[in-house]
Amino acid sequence: LTLAEKASLVSPSEYIILKTLLESRDKYDYMSEDILRSKLNFIDSEFTISITKLLNMKAISEERIQGKKAYRITFSGLDILAIKMLYVNKILKNLGLIIGEGKESNVYYGYDFDDNVIVVKFHRVGKSSYKNIRKLREYTEKKSWISITMDNAKKEYQALKCLNENYALVPKLFGYSFNAIVMEYIEGTSLAKSKLSNPKKVLDNILGTVRIAYTNCKIVHGDLSQYNVIIDQNEIPYIIDWPQWKKEDQNLLNRDLNIILTFFKNKYNVIEDIDEISKFVKGE
Ligand code: ATP
Ligand code: MN
Ligand code: MN
Ligand code: MN
Known part of the structure; x- marks a missing residue:
């Protein structure tokens, strides 16, 4: 499945699971099934179906902690949350093909609500092992890769925002959500x-x-x-x-x-x- 297809398949209760796992990313490396269930109060079948679906699309990953199932959100899961938020905020209507894979991001074509071509950059810190080690040293406090990635996206957003406000020759900034930056497509x-x-x-x-x-x-x-x-x-x-x-x-x-x-x-x-x-x- 492409990222766009995955995002279109996620149901409201699955978004709630992703959001819950995201919010507790620094508290639990993996959140146990019991704690997750108690936070959600879904009916049993709904919980099981949702978790299975999210695992299948690799939006979450599973681990056994002391014999019990536990979960965490993946980079794909984060991408999906960002796409959803950008859609709701009328910034991104559709995601297109991938333009390129950088060392710390995946960059996609997208379409806004007037069908103009735009660019979506999904940050993913920790793609290359060299950068992993360097970044780990920078962050002495215990922070998840997801948090470090979102910090990175926020930094890029802040830079582009100021540069846009000062008429610099950089892509126009259209939006920002979780790990994603939406900007003008520069053809060239x-x-x-x-x-x-x-x-x-x-x-x-x-x-x-x-x-x-x-x-x-x-x-x-x-x-x-x-x-x-x-x-x-x-x-x-x-x-x-x-x-x-x-x-x-x-x-x-x-x-x-x-x-x-x-x-x-x-x-x-x-x-x-x-x-x-x-x-x-x-x-x-
Ligand atoms: P790097 O490995 O260089 O650090 P990165 O993950 O930080 O990469 P970028 O350099 O921002 O990501 O983008 C990767 C590639 O995607 C660029 O080299 C360029 O080809 C394309 N790209 C990024 N932003 C745009 C844009 N606004 N318009 C057109 N193409 C873009
Ligand atoms: Mn680059
Ligand atoms: Mn570079
Ligand atoms: Mn870069």
Whole structure:
């Protein structure tokens, strides 16, 4: 089943189960069947049917704890909750095909209620084991992957919100729910694969966005590269992929600028002075 098909099959009582498991994610690694039942007060058959269905679509997973069945919500379950909420809020009418799988997300085409093509990015922290270890060190408190993932989505939402309010060249933000960000679809190719006719202008536009991020939103992207810039038909560059931003971090800013300036120097022989550019983006 596709994600869209799964979401369309979930019944109201199954949503309640997902929501209950989500809300207790940091209290119980797996919630025992007894506790779950007592919170829900469903009739027995309804409970069993719902749990079986959710297990079959891998929206929840089961574990035996001291011989007893216990459950937790999966990333797919979280995706389903997000889709439902976005639908109810009239942000997302339909989910389409997958655009790409990033290291920390799955990105899909979607359709809004006017049938425009939009993008839905479902965050999933912990997809790659390397990042797992790094992130685990960052979070000393006991937090579930689900919580860490939702924190990430929220961070990307906050960045895009401020950048949108300041007219930066980033995808327009349409919505946010649990682990999902809904945004404008930028039709184009990555900066890495583009053949630019006016590279100097494109670089200026990218630096303009970095400047807005720093001076208006007080943030540094943190993963800026030719792979996180999409060039559209009018050769306008849009910077994507914002969840790892840090507040006014000088080292990170210099790293971001170095990567972009090196790319333009090597591929287009456009040469800029890093110190001058650094001052420019900081508004100095
Ligand atoms: P990464 O592995 O680079 O960290 P990620 O999981 O953080 O990836 P993104 O880089 O945000 O995810 O998105 C993954 C891919 O999906 C992008 O490289 C791009 O091809 C596509 N994509 C994301 N957002 C958009 C958008 N608004 N419009 C068009 N394509 C997009
Ligand atoms: Mn990346
Ligand atoms: Mn990316
Ligand atoms: Mn990323």
